[in-house]
Amino acid sequence: MNEAATAAVGDARAGNALTLWATVLGSSVAMIDMTVINVALPAIAKGLGADAAGVQWTVNAFMLPLSALVLIGGALADAAGRKRIFIIGLALFTLSSVACAVSPTLGWLIAARVGQGIGASLLSPASLAILGADFDGEARAKAIGTWAAASAVAVAAGPIAGGWLVDAFGWRWVFALIVPPAVVASVLAGIGIKGGRDPDAPTPDWAGGALAIIGLGLLVWGLTQATSGGEHGSAYIMGGLVAAAIFLWWERRLGDRAMVPLALFGTARFSALTLLTFLLYAALTGVLLLLPYLLISSGWLATAAGMALLPLPVIMAAGSRLAGGLSERVGAHRMLAAGPAIAGAGFALMWTIPDQRIYFVTHVLPAMTLVGIGMTMAVAPLTTAVMAAVDHHHAGAASGFNSATARIGGMVAVSLLGLVLTGGGHGVSIAAFHAAALMAGGVSVVAGVAGWFSAPRAAV
Structure with missing residues (x-):
């Protein structure tokens, strides 16, 4: 092998390593965020004067957009570019984490948690799509295995690290913890990820995503109201069920192009x-x-x-x-x-x-x-x-x-x-x-x- 070919192989391996660590760090911060909140909730409730409904929405403000939009995030990564969507999702997640850390009120925190959920719905599926596109054969299997192992470590370490931060410095540092690895992941992604998109990828099902958010949001809002002493819980639940019915009608109309193919x-x-x-x-x-x-x-x-x-x-x-x-x-x-x-x-x-x-x-x-x-x-x-x-x-x-x-x-x-x-x-x-x-x-x-x-x- 001549010097040019050897250098090319070395560059490819270095690029693959940067790609792997960018996706591992990016997806890990989202996994950490989903677990550290468990031990921070009592301190958040006390610090911001949250009632039961506020506690519930501190969690679900993140889960709602993530649940409803994660399928659109994967389709968007294929259509618009995997690197682009990964970096956009990571940037939104990082900025929202900073907003969580400095939240002066509960409403501010809940809004920032929504931003985190949207960011996670973009970066999580994009990270796996990048590994599938930028690695081949045995290297792909090893990369996905490393990604899965890192996710498991993040799930295990999140509550412990989060609990220590709450005890030592306060709940705001639970969100600040996420920022440094997210910034490193952004830098690595910009340098190492090749990018790429699928020219034949279908257009994301935006209407389906909107209906999913409306339906799930109304349903969760209604259940939260009904179980925490609020008013009009049953009306919100009925609205959520109506939106869900419209969602099913729309998905059936789109067939295999739907976000959730009913087949x-x-x-x-x-x-x-x-x-x-x-x-x-x-x-x-x-x-x-x-x-x-x-x-x-x-x-x-x-x-x-x-x-x-x-x-x-x-x-x-x-x-x-x-x-x-x-x-x-x-x-x-x-x-x-x-x-x-x-x-x-x-x-x-x-x-x-x-x-x-x-x-x-x-x-x-x-x-x-x-x-x-x-x-x-x-x-x-x-x-x-x-x-x-x-x-x-x-x-x-x-x-x-x-x-x-x-x-x-x-x-x-x-x-x-x-x-x-x-x-x-x-x-x-x-x-x-x-x-x-x-x-x-x-x-x-x-x-x-x-x-x-x-x-x-x-x-x-």
Whole structure:
């Protein structure tokens, strides 16, 4: 190989390394933001005088645009340029994080959280699209593996780092934490990512995205009002259902050009998997928000409350590969039935957590271990089952929709937290927490039943 060719190979490898680290850092900051908020909510509620509805919207203001627009973000990356959309999304996310850190009022914070959600809906799908376009063969598999591993580390480290920052410096630093790695990711992206777009990519379904935001927004607003003592909750819920009906009509009209092609639901398997995803992640999100709230209200430091969640990502990181292989041997539907049921047992076990003198080893660790084992058994087979439930033309849409469904389930769960929060959103009723834990356990068991029916039909 001559010197010019050797230099070209070296430049390509350096460019690929910069691309990988740009996408890893960019997507990781979004993952961190989704987890650190769990331990910062009590301090935010106290610092900004938030009531129960304000607490709920601090979370859902981020989740709403992310859930509704993530599919448009992927289509826009293909149509307008993956590098461009990634950098725009990262810039919006970073500026919104700064706005969160300096928020003088709750309304300011909620508006900035909306900006974070929109930014995340652009940068998250664009980061995977970049890895798929800029890497080939084995290098692509390794890059995506590194991206997934970094996401797992971000999920594990987020609550601990966030809790320490809350204890040491205050809740505003939870958002400031995100800014330095986001700036580094922007610089690396500008230097290393090749860019590129798909000239045959369809036009993003803007009308579908707008209808999704309106429908989900009204539904979440109505549920939040209804559970936190507000007015006109039922009217907002009805408006959300009307918008959802219009959304379905529009998506059916667009056919395969839709943001959510309704052909996905042509099989009972995909519908069962969608129900499983919605219920399981609703249960998980609700409990993972309430548990740190309860622990901090009982006198735990935010750092310790964040560490109490650590068994979940550790078990999932250690066992996901094994769960994927086991799923191939025993059948994904068996794993998707057993996993949610075991996670449900973990949720229900939280009923034993006392009102005072809560100990990690005796009261929290057993329940979190069961939840971790159950989620590990479910998550890896779920991804495989979703892809197998549809034809290859809809594989990308199915994967994206399943991811959005998980977030929507979590968002609906958060909108119901007004039933559990007390003291104007500053605490958690132990009796209501126990009821929520038992309900999460029951919901997870129903998710497991749906998982059993996700098996392919036997040939006749």
